[in-house]
Amino acid sequence: MATQIQPFVITTTQTVTSFSVACRTLNLFENATFTVDSFDINKTLISRQVVPITNEQYLEWNNNDEYIIVLMANTLGYTLVTPIAPSATQNING
Numbered sequence: 001m002a003t004q005i006q007p008f009v010i011t012t013t014q015t016v017t018s019f020s021v022a023c024r025t026l027n028l029f030e031n032a033t034f035t036v037d038s039f040d041i042n043k044t045l046i047s048r049q050v051v052p053i054t055n056e057q058y059l060e061w062n063n064n065d066e067y068i069i070v071l072m073a074n075t076l077g078y079t080l081v082t083p084i085a086p087s088a089t090q091n092i093n094g
Helices: 055-061 065-076
Strands: 018-027 031-039 045-053
Touching: 018 065, 031 055, 031 065, 045 055, 045 065, 055 065
Parallel strands: none
Antiparallel strands: 018 031, 031 045
16 A cells, blocks of 8 residues: 655656657648657667647758758757768878
8 A cells, every 4th residue: 555645756867869850740842740759878768759840941841851850959959969070080191
């Protein structure tokens, strides 16, 4: 038998380190919605969100996946990590 108590809030923190985006619905020339899965460092799913885009955003999309990734990151408050160019980290002469 469980003993009743006053509600007690336990707060936990999770850190998102990556996300994936999939098109959920598409109304040609109108709008779309995307499913965004957010993961921790161990690739464990932390959350799944459905994110709609407006008609204006849809028209800007032009089937450019990078546009959608940046848009979803901005919408969710994520900052994309910019990969370091190989030329900045390697000496081509050896």
